[in-house]
Amino acid sequence: MTETNWAGNLTYAASALRTPRTVDELAAIVAAEPHVRGLGSRHSFNRIADTTGVQVSVAGLPALVEVDDSAREVTVSAGLRYGELVEELDRAGWALHNLASLPHISVAGAIATGTHGSGDHNGSLASSVAGLELVTADGSLLTVRRGDPDFDGMVVSLGCLGIVTKVTLDIVPTFDVRQDVYEGVSWESIADHLDAITSSAYSVSMFTDWGDAGAGQAWLKSRADVTPPATFFGATPASRELHPLPDESAEFTTSQLGAPGVWWDRLPHFRLGFTPSNGQELQSEYLVPRFDAAAAIDAVRSLAPVIRPHLFVSELRTIAADSLWLSPSHGVDCLAIHFTWRMHVPEVTALLPALDDALAPFAARPHWGKVFQSDRERLGAAYPRIDEFRSLADRLDPTGTFANEQTSEWLGR
Ligand SMILES: Cc1cc2nc3c(=O)[nH]c(=O)nc-3n(C[C@H](O)[C@H](O)[C@H](O)COP(=O)(O)OP(=O)(O)OC[C@H]3O[C@@H](n4cnc5c(N)ncnc54)[C@H](O)[C@@H]3O)c2cc1C
Numbered sequence: 001m002t003e004t005n006w007a008g009n010l011t012y013a014a015s016a017l018r019t020p021r022t023v024d025e026l027a028a029i030v031a032a033e034p035h036v037r038g039l040g041s042r043h044s045f046n047r048i049a050d051t052t053g054v055q056v057s058v059a060g061l062p063a064l065v066e067v068d069d070s071a072r073e074v075t076v077s078a079g080l081r082y083g084e085l086v087e088e089l090d091r092a093g094w095a096l097h098n099l100a101s102l103p104h105i106s107v108a109g110a111i112a113t114g115t116h117g118s119g120d121h122n123g124s125l126a127s128s129v130a131g132l133e134l135v136t137a138d139g140s141l142l143t144v145r146r147g148d149p150d151f152d153g154m155v156v157s158l159g160c161l162g163i164v165t166k167v168t169l170d171i172v173p174t175f176d177v178r179q180d181v182y183e184g185v186s187w188e189s190i191a192d193h194l195d196a197i198t199s200s201a202y203s204v205s206m207f208t209d210w211g212d213a214g215a216g217q218a219w220l221k222s223r224a225d226v227t228p229p230a231t232f233f234g235a236t237p238a239s240r241e242l243h244p245l246p247d248e249s250a251e252f253t254t255s256q257l258g259a260p261g262v263w264w265d266r267l268p269h270f271r272l273g274f275t276p277s278n279g280q281e282l283q284s285e286y287l288v289p290r291f292d293a294a295a296a297i298d299a300v301r302s303l304a305p306v307i308r309p310h311l312f313v314s315e316l317r318t319i320a321a322d323s324l325w326l327s328p329s330h331g332v333d334c335l336a337i338h339f340t341w342r343m344h345v346p347e348v349t350a351l352l353p354a355l356d357d358a359l360a361p362f363a364a365r366p367h368w369g370k371v372f373q374s375d376r377e378r379l380g381a382a383y384p385r386i387d388e389f390r391s392l393a394d395r396l397d398p399t400g401t402f403a404n405e406q407t408s409e410w411l412g413r
Contacts, residue, residue, distance in 0.1 A: 031139030040109020044369035078108035083272035086264035113369035118317035127322035131168035176224035177266035182235035224260035285367035
């Protein structure tokens with residue numbers, strides 16, 4: 001099989017990709033195969049979705065978007081991409097609290113890695129999971145709800161606990177958003193006013209190339225009835241729509257210049273139907289506690305000469321704490337420091353240990369779906385409940401059906 005991930009930096013080692021049409025068919029595959037791995041929309045950059053056995057996509061299971069108005073929940077088929085469920089949800093009068101930078105990713109794949117958007121008060125996408133249905137290693141169907149024992153260990157699962165078939169998500173009343181982009185936030189403003197900057201809108205993202213000028217762009221996503229500031233900590237409003245990457249067309253991005261629009265068409269940066277970001281890229285991201293944000297930014301700035309030749313752009317965002325054991329924002333409000341690298345595979349691979357080392361003093365937690373070097377010892381120090389997760393995986397999957405080379409490197413199982 002010569003299937004690759006979205007970026008094309010990996011060819012999967014899996015012997016086959018199966019797309020069952022029913023849960024019974026899925027259960028039969030899981031029960032029969034020694035090694036199985038869920039595959040989402042392939043947007044991860046490392047081998048987290050790979051296996052030497054069989055990859056399984058749940059995108060062929062019957063599509064489901066079932067709203068429960070009184071419980072304020074929606075249950076969706078796990079293989080749906082966010083962009084495929086948001087309009088139906090909106091038509092029913094509801095919204096998700098947040099979205100990642102792109103709507104192209106599957107719900108199961110996103111929550112398995114702790115994927116997040118931005119906003120001081122917005123937890124990761126996984127934090128809105130209220131329930132899960134999954135096929136476990138013996139082929140049986142397991143349903144869990146928030147509050148059940150071990151639930152907090154089961155959402156950000158790295159794909160290690162079973163094949164997720166349905167996800168129940170918290171919903172909020174639908175809302176309109178405006179997006180305003182400012183150019184020219186200086187490093188001095190970031191150092192002096194970081195909390196004020198990140199709390200100034202529903203969601204704030206800053207994009208930088210780590211040059212001396214500071215953050216090139218600040219993207220503010222606000223409720224549509226909020227009047228944005230005339231200037232933003234010394235930065236001025238962009239006079240035209242922008243792409244976060246300097247050489248890309250703004251046609252690929254969601255609407256800016258303050259035009260109000262529905263939540264799902266403003267919360268992501270990139271539009272479904274267009275290539276998000278660049279496409280010829282790698283990505284890394286590290287989440288550090290908010291109280292260490294300024295020091296962590298300084299640590300990365302000290303590596304600017306090493307980083308910049310291989311970088312398209314970096315993004316700085318905040319994420320609210322959650323209780324999920326393997327969530328990179330577990331237990332602490334975080335700043336996420338993201339890197340969109342050029343497809344310079346050997347050079348990026350060579351510089352990652354220096355980046356990992358620079359951020360290790362802050363117990364930085366790398367994004368599970370992106371490239372990083374942190375080893376088992378460092379991950380163990382960063383995740384206080386990683387041993388409990390390992391025990392949970394041992395119990396639900398005693399023969400390691402869902403383990404793979406990547407997760408055994410990280411978790412030792
Ligand atoms: C252009 C781009 C922009 C991005 N922007 C963001 C961003 O804004 N924020 C952010 O946090 N991340 C971002 N990411 C990273 C991305 O969100 C994560 O890598 C995410 O996990 C990808 O989801 P996927 O559906 O492609 O899953 P895959 O990459 O296919 O799989 C990811 C994991 O999910 C597991 N999995 C998939 N389906 C199932 C299932 N049914 N049951 C059990 N396990 C399953 C896989 O085994 C694997 O462990 C971005 C990536 C790209 C390429």
